[in-house]
Amino acid sequence: AQSVAQPEDQVNVAEGNPLTVKCTYSVSGNPYLFWYVQYPNRGLQFLLKYITGDNLVKGSYGFEAEFNKSQTSFHLKKPSALVSDSALYFCAVRDDTGGFKTIFGAGTRLFVKA
Amino acid sequence: NAGVMQNPRHLVRRRGQEARLRCSPMKGHSHVYWYRQLPEEGLKFMVYLQKENIIDESGMPKERFSAEFPKEGPSILRIQQVVRGDSAAYFCASSPPTGPMAEAFFGQGTRLTVV
Numbered sequence: 001a002q003s004v005a006q007p008e009d010q011v012n013v014a015e016g017n018p019l020t021v022k023c024t025y026s027v028s029g030n031p032y033l034f035w036y037v038q039y040p041n042r043g044l045q046f047l048l049k050y051i052t053g054d055n056l057v058k059g060s061y062g063f064e065a066e067f068n069k070s071q072t073s074f075h076l077k078k079p080s081a082l083v084s085d086s087a088l089y090f091c092a093v094r095d096d097t098g099g100f101k102t103i104f105g106a107g108t109r110l111f112v113k114a
Numbered sequence: 115n116a117g118v119m120q121n122p123r124h125l126v127r128r129r130g131q132e133a134r135l136r137c138s139p140m141k142g143h144s145h146v147y148w149y150r151q152l153p154e155e156g157l158k159f160m161v162y163l164q165k166e167n168i169i170d171e172s173g174m175p176k177e178r179f180s181a182e183f184p185k186e187g188p189s190i191l192r193i194q195q196v197v198r199g200d201s202a203a204y205f206c207a208s209s210p211p212t213g214p215m216a217e218a219f220f221g222q223g224t225r226l227t228v229v
Contacts, residue, residue, distance in 0.1 A: 032214055032215050034217055034218075036220075042222060042223075043118075043205055043220035043221050043222045043223050044157075044205070044207075044220040045220070046217045046218075046219065049215070049217050051215045090156065090157065094214045094215075095214075096214060096215075099162075099169075099170065099214065100145050100147075100162060100169070100209065100214050101147075101159060101162050101169075101170050101172075102147065102159070102207075102218060103159060104149070104156055104157040104159070105156060106155065106156035107155075107156045107157075
């Protein structure tokens, strides 16, 4: 069965500093991994995904994520945080055994202080 | 290309009434997913449908909840005899039939309040 863990409920970072939002996963086959962002009273917006190939994936708004197969992790990163990055971030996983079901983590709230 | 459209955006129902939530997927998308989000919580998978078929309903409560995705028209999530605990945001997402590597696109959600 698929599962996703986001170990931090909240991450606080100062504007201009690098940020990391952590995610670990468990799947039966090979993983397809996704990051989404949610702003208040809005739906989720897709940021980036890992399918195969290069372990460092670049996405929207300057975000990137690093896939680590041995640690079963897919941490979201950004070199320099903006106040406008403050939002709720979700990691999600599917596996390659043929299904389309996507499981989401509990979410991590990011606060970026000016 | 319009995004995933959900309506209504806000729905208020009295206990015991029925709630019908609608979702029109993006053009060309044949896979629809429904998720529930409680306040300050993550997204809980409810059901995954393709046209005229329920593929995975492992997250659906056994009673009062049903979903369909007919050949024509939007996908419908139906909640019968609503209770206060059904109050939540319900999100629909869709993805193309190109394979499980395709990301899903989300609608703005329907916020159900049961009074």
